[in-house]
Amino acid sequence: MEIMTTLNTFFGGALIGLSAITLFLFTGRIAGISGIMAGFKQCLLNKTAWRPAFLLGLVAGAFLYTLANPAFIYSQDDNTPLGLLISGGFLVGLGSRLGNGCTSGHGICGIANFSPRSIIATLTFMSCGLLTVFLIKHLFPEL
Amino acid sequence: MKQSFIALLCGTLFGFGLAFSGMIHPENVIAFLDITGQWDPGLALVMAGALVVAIPGFYFIRQRHQPLMASDFCLSAKTNIDAPLVAGAALFGIGWGMSGYCPGPAIAGLGTGNLDAIFVILSIYTGFMSQPLFFKKINSGR
Structure with missing residues (x-):
C-alpha cells in the first residue's frame, strides 16, 4: 500500500469519526447507519427529519468527492x-x-x-x- | 429543523470520509476481508482513524449533561451480550463478506454512480422488514 493511500485511508476514517462525534454533540444521536435507515417509522411518528437528512448527506458527501476526483466514479466492470x-x-x-x-x-x-x-x-x-x-x-x- | 441541518452536514462529512478513505468501494472491503489473498489493511486504518477521533470525542462529550440541541443523549440501554446480538452480528458479517457492502457505503455509493448499490439498498430494506418474520420483534437500537 502506498504512503499516500495509507494517509488517505486513515484521514478518511478520521472524517467519519468527526462526523459521528459532531452528530452526538449536537443531537445526542449515534451515527449508526443501519439504525438511521431503519428509523423511518420514528420519523413519521415524531415528525423528525434528521434521519433522511443524514442519508441525503451521505450521498451528497460521496458525490462532492467524486466531483473533485472524476476518476472515482464507480465502474461496474469488476462487479x-x-x-x-x-x-x-x-x-x-x-x-x-x-x-x-x-x-x-x-x-x-x-x-x-x-x-x-x-x-x-x-x-x-x-x-x-x-x-x-x-x-x-x-x-x-x-x- | 436545526437538528436536520446538523444531520445533513454530518452525513455529508461521513459520506465524504467514506469516499476519501476508499471504503465506499466494495472491492476494497473484500480486499480487507481476504486475508489469504493480497491483504489490504485499508479498513483497519479507516477504523483506526475514526477511533482516534471518536474515543476522546465521545469521552469529553459525555461529560456534558445534555447535547447542544436536544435534552438527552440517545445511548442504548442494553448491556448484556445475548443471542440476538451475536446471531445478528454473525448474519451481518456473512452478508458483508458475500456482497462487500455494509449500509453506509451502500447509501453513499449512490453518490459515486454505483448502480449496484440500488440492488443492495433494496435488499437491505427487505432484510430489515423480514426481521420480525424470522425472529420475534426486538427493540430497535443503533
Whole structure:
C-alpha cells in the first residue's frame, strides 16, 4: 500500500469519526447507519427529519468527492454477481436489525464508547466476514 | 429543523470520509476481508482513524449533561451480550463478506454512480422488514 493511500485511508476514517462525534454533540444521536435507515417509522411518528437528512448527506458527501476526483466514479466492470449482492444485502439488513447495529454503530461509535456489546458484535461480524470471503474465494475461485 | 441541518452536514462529512478513505468501494472491503489473498489493511486504518477521533470525542462529550440541541443523549440501554446480538452480528458479517457492502457505503455509493448499490439498498430494506418474520420483534437500537 502506498504512503499516500495509507494517509488517505486513515484521514478518511478520521472524517467519519468527526462526523459521528459532531452528530452526538449536537443531537445526542449515534451515527449508526443501519439504525438511521431503519428509523423511518420514528420519523413519521415524531415528525423528525434528521434521519433522511443524514442519508441525503451521505450521498451528497460521496458525490462532492467524486466531483473533485472524476476518476472515482464507480465502474461496474469488476462487479460481484447480482445473486451475491442481493442475498448478501438481505443478510446485512436482517443481521443489523437483529444485532442492533452495523459497522458504524457498533464498529465505530460503540467501540469508541467501550460498549462490551459493540466489541463482541464487531469481533463477530469481522470474523464471519473473513470466513465468508475465504470460503467464497476457495469454493468459487472463478469469482 | 436545526437538528436536520446538523444531520445533513454530518452525513455529508461521513459520506465524504467514506469516499476519501476508499471504503465506499466494495472491492476494497473484500480486499480487507481476504486475508489469504493480497491483504489490504485499508479498513483497519479507516477504523483506526475514526477511533482516534471518536474515543476522546465521545469521552469529553459525555461529560456534558445534555447535547447542544436536544435534552438527552440517545445511548442504548442494553448491556448484556445475548443471542440476538451475536446471531445478528454473525448474519451481518456473512452478508458483508458475500456482497462487500455494509449500509453506509451502500447509501453513499449512490453518490459515486454505483448502480449496484440500488440492488443492495433494496435488499437491505427487505432484510430489515423480514426481521420480525424470522425472529420475534426486538427493540430497535443503533
